[in-house]
Amino acid sequence: MDKQGEARGVSFDSATLLYGVFGDPVRHSKSPIMLGRAFAETGMNAAYVAFHVKPEALGDAIRGVRALGIRGVNVTIPHKVEVMKYLDDIDETARAIGAVNTVVNRDGRLIGYNTDGIGYVRSLKEETGAAVAGARILMLGAGGASRGVGYALAKESPAKLYIANRTASKAEELANDLTAVADAVGIGWDRIDHIIGEVDIIINTTPIGMHPNADDVPIDVSGIRRGAVVSDLIYNPLTTKLLREAEAAGAVVHGGLGMFVYQGAYAFEYWTGEPAPAAAMREAVLEAFGARIEGTKA
Numbered sequence: 312m313d314k315q316g317e318a319r320g321v322s323f324d325s326a327t328l329l330y331g332v333f334g335d336p337v338r339h340s341k342s343p344i345m346l347g348r349a350f351a352e353t354g355m356n357a358a359y360v361a362f363h364v365k366p367e368a369l370g371d372a373i374r375g376v377r378a379l380g381i382r383g384v385n386v387t388i389p390h391k392v393e394v395m396k397y398l399d400d401i402d403e404t405a406r407a408i409g410a411v412n413t414v415v416n417r418d419g420r421l422i423g424y425n426t427d428g429i430g431y432v433r434s435l436k437e438e439t440g441a442a443v444a445g446a447r448i449l450m451l452g453a454g455g456a457s458r459g460v461g462y463a464l465a466k467e468s469p470a471k472l473y474i475a476n477r478t479a480s481k482a483e484e485l486a487n488d489l490t491a492v493a494d495a496v497g498i499g500w501d502r503i504d505h506i507i508g509e510v511d512i513i514i515n516t517t518p519i520g521m522h523p524n525a526d527d528v529p530i531d532v533s534g535i536r537r538g539a540v541v542s543d544l545i546y547n548p549l550t551t552k553l554l555r556e557a558e559a560a561g562a563v564v565h566g567g568l569g570m571f572v573y574q575g576a577y578a579f580e581y582w583t584g585e586p587a588p589a590a591a592m593r594e595a596v597l598e599a600f601g602a603r604i605e606g607t608k609a
């Protein structure tokens with residue numbers, strides 16, 4: 312037994328179930344700490360480990376899941392799209408998003424889900440109290456994370472969903488994919504200033520402001536409505552410069568840690584059928600960041 316396992320009172324034996332995350336790179340991932348805590352907290356005889364899987368080895372890695380009876384894996388960059396071709400079935404939402412971040416091994420059948428978007432929306436609603444239904448939303452960015460978040464938001468009946476992207480054609484493409492579900496419009500970055508004062512929720516899904524470029528901000532927030540919600544998918548740093556400036560301008564702010572916690576919580580629930588200990592999972596990630604944990608909630 313490793314030292315960490317001993318400290319948590321966990322022991323592994325020949326009945327231990329294995330879970331993990333496939334990524335390249337993967338050594339920075341906080342998923343093993345977070346899901347490890349979830350299994351320990353719920354007293355399950357399970358282990359969760361990080362596997363460094365190169366793109367050319369993904370097919371073999373998935374065959375390994377089947378051969379070894381690994382119960383479930385998260386898949387992260389760069390495998391979220393490619394993994395789909397190795398699975399037996401893909402959940403309707405993940406298919407619509409076009410990416411999988413969670414694989415469930417159900418009696419030998421591998422099923423792909425996407426928990427990023429639903430994790431984000433659960434976190435946004437719980438942590439800010441914001442209503443997505445009827446809200447006018449501006450999403451900055453149209454990359455991989457935006458697809459999951461955009462789809463989950465669209466399903467919650469917003470009044471309007473603007474998607475602004477540096478490459479406007481990608482914003483239009485994503486908006487087109489969402490129009491069956493919501494009133495979505497793709498716009499170029501230059502249009503942001505025209506609509507920023509009329510939206511209720513602004514969400515940064517770009518990496519602008521992420522460590523090590525923590526001094527960058529994607530937009531000028533001086534034109535936002537007081538009381539608007541400004542949300543950032545980035546969780547390193549926990550509070551981005553965008554959020555600091557938005558708070559000073561009177562916004563309710565929301566960081567990306569909750570999305571990370573809840574995408575993992577949903578994965579845990581899909582794998583085990585048990586409610587995830589979200590508060591303990593959040594605490595584990597904050598501890599790993601060396602952050603203060605008093606008064607936080609998941």
Ligand code: NAP
Pocket residue numbers: 427451452453454455456457476477478481516517518519521544545546567568570571572574
């Ligand atoms: P991605 O697929 O590479 O997409 C990046 C998006 O940002 C694209 O729309 C891109 O625009 C835009 N962008 C990048 N640099 C820009 C710049 N300098 N100016 C304007 N636009 C820029 O990345 P992703 O996987 O979606 O990840 C995006 C962010 O979300 C990352 O910070 C990631 O850490 C975060 N994230 C957080 C969680 C969580 O659990 N909290 C989960 C997933 C992702 P173009 O199309 O014009 O290139």
